[in-house]
Amino acid sequence: MEFTKITEQASVHNDLEKKSISELLHIINEEDHSVPMAIKKALPQIENAIKQVVFQLKKGGRLFYIGAGTSGRLGILDASECPPTYGVSPDLVIGIIAGGDYAIRHAVENAEDNLNQGWLDLQSHQINNNDIVVGIAASGTTPYVINALKMCNTHDIPTVSISCNPNSPLSQSSKFPIEVIVGPEVITGSSRMKAGTAQKLVLNMISTTTMIQLGKVKGNKMVDMKMTNAKLIQRGIQMLVEELQVSEQEAKSLLEKHQNVRKAIIQYKK
Structure with missing residues (x-):
């Protein structure tokens, strides 16, 4: 199957600058409606990935998210919300972004193109084969993420990927690929939009379902939450x-x- 970069294909909406605010809102909303349906098609892939996440965490491992730009920020967001929501250690779910903490708020030039840094960033946490790593990249072509997963594979560390293109290099580098095909963005190539929304929803599924499976929810309540306000x-x-x-x-x-x-x-x- 040939790799097609759908996330970079031209938007089906033209002359956006000539449209009213109302028209733009309806266009964006209409496109956003497609995201949950795309995720529904990927549910079997998501389920397989979560089964492995739960298995690794039950034997004492950790869950790592690694990405660049929007994808990295979304991973950090999901990881940072696990301790207050479920009362777990900040070391159980760890978000890593290309370019380090500075990149959470600022674009870091060429950070996503660094082949070796992803693995070095994981190594700084003494990563081992009890852990599991989720590589996040809308395009599925980010070198920082792809090479990190390849290195994990060579060290027998389970790998998951979340991308929005079919049969991407990232998927091929992952033991448990998740592909949510949301189509071209409203603004051509702006994958922080539908692709970002898809990634956020999948990350919600991974962390929420995992924490329920680990016994962190009773009924439907967050009985281990940290009461910080x-x-x-x-x-x-x-x-x-x-x-x-x-x-x-x-x-x-x-x-x-x-x-x-x-x-x-x-x-x-x-």
Whole structure:
């Protein structure tokens, strides 16, 4: 199968600068509607990847996301939200971006073209074959990511990829490729749009499903969340009210004592 870079194909929408705000919004919204359907087609690939993620984490490994530009930022976003949401260590899900932390806010020239740096960045975390690495690149052609996965493969470290082109070099370098084909962007080549949305949704699926499988959710509640503000403390109190059928005041006392919804439930039921 020949590799086609759909993410770089010309937009089907022309003369955008001549369109009204309303017209532009309807065009973007119409295109965005295609993303969930593209993901639906990739669900079997996503499921296979998550099974391996859960397997690696259950045996003590870590989940790494690695990417450049928008893809790298999305990986860092997903990784950074796991500790407060699920109460896990910041070292369990780790996001790495080409160009380092500076690149989270700024474009770093040629960072994505560096063949060796991705593997070096992974090595700085003492990566091993208990871990699993998810390479993210809309085009599926980013050298920084591709070579990092190739090096992982040679060291028997499981690899997943998320891209938006079929049969890309990244997919070929991955043991568990995920391909979400969203088609050309509204603005030609602007893969932070539909492709970025697709990547974000897939990353949500990976981290959320994995954390549920690891026992970090009870019913549909985040019982291990870190209560870092008033909103989350109130949410924790409400969880206890509903789960234990106690008053709000008693729930508040339990939460203050145990500082964790799950611990409060366990101790109360004892």
